[in-house]
Amino acid sequence: MLIQKRISQVFNEATEVPFNDDSKIVIMSDCHRGDGSYADNFAHNQNLFFAALTQYYHHKYTYIELGDGDELWENDKISKVLEVYDNVFWLLSKFHHDSRLYMIYGNHDMVKGKNKSFARQLVYCEDEPDGQCCSIFPCIEFHEGLVLRHSGYDLRLFLLHGHQADFFNDRLWRVSCFLVRFLWKPLELLGINNPTSAATNPKRKKSVERKLIQWVERHNQPLIAGHTHRVAFPKPGEPCYFNDGSCVHPRFITALEIADGNILLVKWSYKTKFDGTLYVGRDELTDPISLAGLCSKQGKNVPQAI
Ligand SMILES: [Mn+2]
Numbered sequence: 001m002l003i004q005k006r007i008s009q010v011f012n013e014a015t016e017v018p019f020n021d022d023s024k025i026v027i028m029s030d031c032h033r034g035d036g037s038y039a040d041n042f043a044h045n046q047n048l049f050f051a052a053l054t055q056y057y058h059h060k061y062t063y064i065e066l067g068d069g070d071e072l073w074e075n076d077k078i079s080k081v082l083e084v085y086d087n088v089f090w091l092l093s094k095f096h097h098d099s100r101l102y103m104i105y106g107n108h109d110m111v112k113g114k115n116k117s118f119a120r121q122l123v124y125c126e127d128e129p130d131g132q133c134c135s136i137f138p139c140i141e142f143h144e145g146l147v148l149r150h151s152g153y154d155l156r157l158f159l160l161h162g163h164q165a166d167f168f169n170d171r172l173w174r175v176s177c178f179l180v181r182f183l184w185k186p187l188e189l190l191g192i193n194n195p196t197s198a199a200t201n202p203k204r205k206k207s208v209e210r211k212l213i214q215w216v217e218r219h220n221q222p223l224i225a226g227h228t229h230r231v232a233f234p235k236p237g238e239p240c241y242f243n244d245g246s247c248v249h250p251r252f253i254t255a256l257e258i259a260d261g262n263i264l265l266v267k268w269s270y271k272t273k274f275d276g277t278l279y280v281g282r283d284e285l286t287d288p289i290s291l292a293g294l295c296s297k298q299g300k301n302v303p304q305a306i
Helices: 002-013 043-058 078-084 086-097 173-188 202-219 291-297
Strands: 015-019 025-028 062-066 101-104 123-125 133-135 145-150 156-160 223-225 241-243 252-259 262-272 278-284
Touching: 002 145, 002 156, 002 202, 025 043, 043 062, 043 086, 043 252, 043 262, 043 278, 062 086, 062 156, 078 086, 086 101, 101 145, 202 223, 202 241, 262 291
Parallel strands: 015 145, 025 062, 062 101, 156 223, 223 241
Antiparallel strands: 025 252, 123 133, 145 156, 252 262, 262 278
């Protein structure tokens, strides 16, 4: 019950972002950008992510990062991550300067929300003795949740990372952070997975999904989450629970796209041309669902008051 209230609290406090059928939005999460070491699970997908995000930038999408973008449990300083992935941050800053970037924090980058001066650490400094430093994301806000409100019909899409349905990773996040930084990271370097993580423990994954779906059913409110690293896209008649997957799968990254009044799940992976050359390509994993249809699926078109 506590967990259901916790999710409702995020929903009630979430900033609303208006959108319509002309909006183009891409949602990705769980990049876990690290320090480039063997424990950095993003390293092997960095080119896929950069190529996909570049495509979305050129096609005028708004990018919403749905939490755990940076691995700040294993790494105590964002500066290490910035140094390794300066190309990604350069591209993210372009989205931000075009007002096409929204950042939601998860459990592994909770510090973005808890530490009010965190954004001040996101700086680019010239590599000269008296070089100037400038902010990568001036005036950025890190959100715990967002509500995309359709301006044409009565539809709200609730976005949150999803660790709120995971007591150990939410309320006890400082303990989890300590264990990951000083116990699991060294073990991960030896190939041992963290059993308390929802991303690697199937039982925890199921338990988180069950609680999120329960909330969706109770409140008749579509919800988009990450955290479990397992994609979810509702079939007709199923509760409106979506999950964008992750960017740390061994062979691909996944994303939820909203465009032309539809939502769909896609993946980006390396593909081979007939002549053997490699390229980064996009596959649609689901048929698009019309958002207007999603709205009517809610019954009375008006989500229950929370
Ligand atoms: Mn997470």
